[in-house]
Amino acid sequence: MQGVGKTYGPIRALQGIDLTVPAGRVTCVLGDNGAGKSTLIKIMSGLHAHTEGTFQVHGETLVFDSPRQALERGIATVYQDLAVVPLMEVWRNFFLGAELRHRSYPLAGLRIREMRRIADEELRKMGIAVQDINQPIGTLSGGQRQCVAIARAVYFGARVLILDEPTAALGVKQSGVVLKYTAAARDAGLGVVFITHNPHHAHLVGDHFIVLKRGRTELDSPRSEITLEDLTQQMAGGDELAALAHELRPSGTPTAPASEGTTE
Amino acid sequence: MTSTQEDLVSSTPGLDGYLSRRLFARPEIGATAAAVVILIFFLLAAPAFRSGDSFLTVLYQSSTIGIVAIGVGLLMIGGEFDLSAGVIVTTAGLANSMFCWWFGIDLWVGALLSLALCLLIGFVNGYLVMRTGIPSFLITLGTFFVLQGANLGITKAVTGSVTSPDISQMDGYGRLGNVFSSSFEIGGVTVWGTVIWWLAFAALAVWVLQRTRTGNWVFAVGGGQDSARAVGVPVVRTKIGLFMTVSFLGWFVGMHTLYRFNTLQAGNGVGNEFLYIIAAVVGGTLLTGGYGNVIGVAIGAFIFGMTSLGIVYAGWDPNWFKAFLGVMLLLAVLVNLYVKSLADSSRRGLL
Numbered sequence: 274m275q276g277v278g279k280t281y282g283p284i285r286a287l288q289g290i291d292l293t294v295p296a297g298r299v300t301c302v303l304g305d306n307g308a309g310k311s312t313l314i315k316i317m318s319g320l321h322a323h324t325e326g327t328f329q330v331h332g333e334t335l336v337f338d339s340p341r342q343a344l345e346r347g348i349a350t351v352y353q354d355l356a357v358v359p360l361m362e363v364w365r366n367f368f369l370g371a372e373l374r375h376r377s378y379p380l381a382g383l384r385i386r387e388m389r390r391i392a393d394e395e396l397r398k399m400g401i402a403v404q405d406i407n408q409p410i411g412t413l414s415g416g417q418r419q420c421v422a423i424a425r426a427v428y429f430g431a432r433v434l435i436l437d438e439p440t441a442a443l444g445v446k447q448s449g450v451v452l453k454y455t456a457a458a459r460d461a462g463l464g465v466v467f468i469t470h471n472p473h474h475a476h477l478v479g480d481h482f483i484v485l486k487r488g489r490t491e492l493d494s495p496r497s498e499i500t501l502e503d504l505t506q507q508m509a510g511g512d513e514l515a516a517l518a519h520e521l522r523p524s525g526t527p528t529a530p531a532s533e534g535t536t537e
Numbered sequence: 538m539t540s541t542q543e544d545l546v547s548s549t550p551g552l553d554g555y556l557s558r559r560l561f562a563r564p565e566i567g568a569t570a571a572a573v574v575i576l577i578f579f580l581l582a583a584p585a586f587r588s589g590d591s592f593l594t595v596l597y598q599s600s601t602i603g604i605v606a607i608g609v610g611l612l613m614i615g616g617e618f619d620l621s622a623g624v625i626v627t628t629a630g631l632a633n634s635m636f637c638w639w640f641g642i643d644l645w646v647g648a649l650l651s652l653a654l655c656l657l658i659g660f661v662n663g664y665l666v667m668r669t670g671i672p673s674f675l676i677t678l679g680t681f682f683v684l685q686g687a688n689l690g691i692t693k694a695v696t697g698s699v700t701s702p703d704i705s706q707m708d709g710y711g712r713l714g715n716v717f718s719s720s721f722e723i724g725g726v727t728v729w730g731t732v733i734w735w736l737a738f739a740a741l742a743v744w745v746l747q748r749t750r751t752g753n754w755v756f757a758v759g760g761g762q763d764s765a766r767a768v769g770v771p772v773v774r775t776k777i778g779l780f781m782t783v784s785f786l787g788w789f790v791g792m793h794t795l796y797r798f799n800t801l802q803a804g805n806g807v808g809n810e811f812l813y814i815i816a817a818v819v820g821g822t823l824l825t826g827g828y829g830n831v832i833g834v835a836i837g838a839f840i841f842g843m844t845s846l847g848i849v850y851a852g853w854d855p856n857w858f859k860a861f862l863g864v865m866l867l868l869a870v871l872v873n874l875y876v877k878s879l880a881d882s883s884r885r886g887l888l
Contacts, residue, residue: 358760369770
C-alpha cells in the first residue's frame with residue numbers, strides 16, 4: 274500500500290499512508306479517535322474505494338468496490354461490533370457467506386451436519402470451547418465472538434487478517450484471550466493488521482507499528498526501534514502527556530511510567 | 538461461558554440451559570399453544586365448528602391469507618415490511634382481467650403480463666428501499682397508496698364502474714380456473730386447491746429458509762445487515778428477492794380471487810397487509826428481523842382462519858373478530874420481546 278489517500282467530498286480523511294503487511298507478522302495501526310483508522314480498514318476490506326495512491330495485493334494493483342472482492346483475495350476483516358449476526362447459531366455464523374452445499378443449483382441443500390462438525394473442530398483447534406455449536410452467537414461473550422470471527426477467517430484461508438479494535442470493548446481477561454488468538458493467527462502464517470488505540474495491547478503482539486494522526490502517518494517503526502513508552506507517548510500526543518504526567522505526579526514520588534492513565 | 542449459561546437459566550426458571558435453548562430455536566412454540574387453545578375453545582363454544590366441512594372451510598380461509606403471509610413472513614425475517622402486499626392481490630387480478638377484456642385476448646397472456654407487472658412492483662419496492670436507505674415501511678406505504686388509487690382509477694376509466702368486467706366467457710378461463718381455483722371432494726367434504734397450494738408453498742419456504750444458503754442469507758440480512766455484507770452476503774440481491782417473493786405470492790392469490798369470482802371489486806385488498814403481518818408476528822416472527830420461521834407463520838394464518846369463522850359459527854357478532862386479532866397481536870409481541878431479551882440480556886451482561 275503506497276501513498277494511499279481517501280477524500281469524502283471536500284474532506285480529506287486519509288493521505289499518504291504507506292503500509293506493508295508481511296505474512297506471519299503483526300502490523301499495528303494506532304491512532305486516536307478520528308485519526309483515520311476506520312477509513313484505512315474500510316479501504317483494505319473493500320467497503321470503500323480509495324481515491325489516491327496505489328493498493329497492491331501480491332503485486333497486483335487493485336481498487337476494491339465490494340467486501341466480496343477483498344475476501345476473494347484472502348483479506349478478511351473482523352469488525353469490532355459487526356463481527357457476527359447475534360440471533361444466528363454459532364455454526365451458521367461461522368459459515369455465513371461461504372456455506373457448504375450439496376450441489377450448486379439454486380435452493381440446493383446445505384451440508385448442515387458437516388458444517389456443525391467443522392465449526393466445532395476449528396473452534397476447538399483454536400482453543401475456544403463453545404458449549405453448544407447450535408446456540409445463538411449472541412449468547413457468547415464479546416471476546417468469544419471475536420475469537421469465533423478470527424477462527425472463521427483462519428479456516429477460510431485468509432492470508433491477511435484485519436482486526437478492528439478487537440479489544441476495545443473487552444475487559445482485561447477477555448482482551449488477553451483475543452490477543453492470544455491474534456498471536457495464534459500470526460503463527461498460522463497470516464499477515465495480521467491490528468488496529469487499536471491501546472498501545473499496551475499493540476506492544477504485546479506487534480512486530481511493526483504505525484501511528485496515524487489526522488489522516489497522516491505520524492510514526493512508522495519496527496518493534497526493535499521503539500519502546501512501549503515511546504509508543505504510548507506518540508499515541509497520547511507526545512509531550513502534552515509528559516507535561517500532564519508531570520503535573521499529576523504528587524511531589525516527591527519517584528518517576529512513574531508516563532503511560533498509565535491512557536488505557537481504554 | 539459459565540455465566541452465559543447462568544444467564545440463560547436464570548431467565549427461564551425451571552428449565553435447564555439446553556432445553557431453554559431448544560425452545561428458543563422454535564419461534565412457533567407460542568403460536569402452536571395459542572392455536573390449540575383457540576381450537577379447543579371453538580370446538581366447545583360452537584357446535585357448527587365440529588364438522589369436517591367447516592374445518593376445511595377454515596383451512597380455505599386460512600390459505601387465502603396464509604399464502605401471502607408466507608412471503609411477508611420471509612420478508613420480515615429479512616428485516617423489511619411490505620404494506621403494499623394487500624392491494625397488490627387486487628392489482629394482479631384487475632390487470633389480468635381488464636387487459637384481456639379491453640384487447641380481447643386470451644386470459645393466459647393477461648395472467649403472464651400480470652405476473653410480470655407484480656414482479657416489477659416487488660422489484661421497485663426492493664430497489665427503492667435498498668437504493669435510498671429509506672425504511673421499507675415508508676416506501677411500501679407509498680406503493681400501497683399508488684396501487685390503491687390506480688386500482689380504482691383505471692378500473693373506472695376502463696369499465697365506468699368500480700367492478701371489473703365478467704371474464705367467465707373468455708378464452709382460457711376454464712384452464713386457468715383449474716390451476717388457481719379448483720376444488721375437489723374427499724370423503725364428502727370440499728377441499729379447495731388453494732389449501733394444497735398453501736401447504737406446498739409453506740413446505741418449499743421451510744426448506745429454503747432452514748436448509749439452503751438463500752435461507753441463511755435471509756436470516757443474516759435481517760439479523761445484522763452490516764455484518765452480513767461484511768462477510769460477503771449479497772444483501773441487496775437477497776432483499777430485492779424477498780420483496781419479489783411477496784409480490785409473486787400476491788399475484789398468485791390475485792389469480793385465485795379472479796378465477797373464483799370472475800369479477801373483482803377494485804377497492805378490495807385494503808387492510809389485508811396487516812392480516813399478513815399479524816399472521817407472521819403471531820407465528821413468532823420478530824418485528825425487527827432475523828428471527829422467525831415459516832411453520833409459525835402458517836400457524837398464525839390458521840389462527841386467523843379459525844377465529845374469523847369460529848366467531849361466525851358460534852353466532853356472535855363478527856365485529857369482535859378485529860378486537861380479538863388485536864389482543865392476539867399484543868400477546869404475540871410480548872412473547873417475542875421476551876424471546877429476544879433472552880438472546881440480548883445474556884450478551885449485554887458480559888460485555
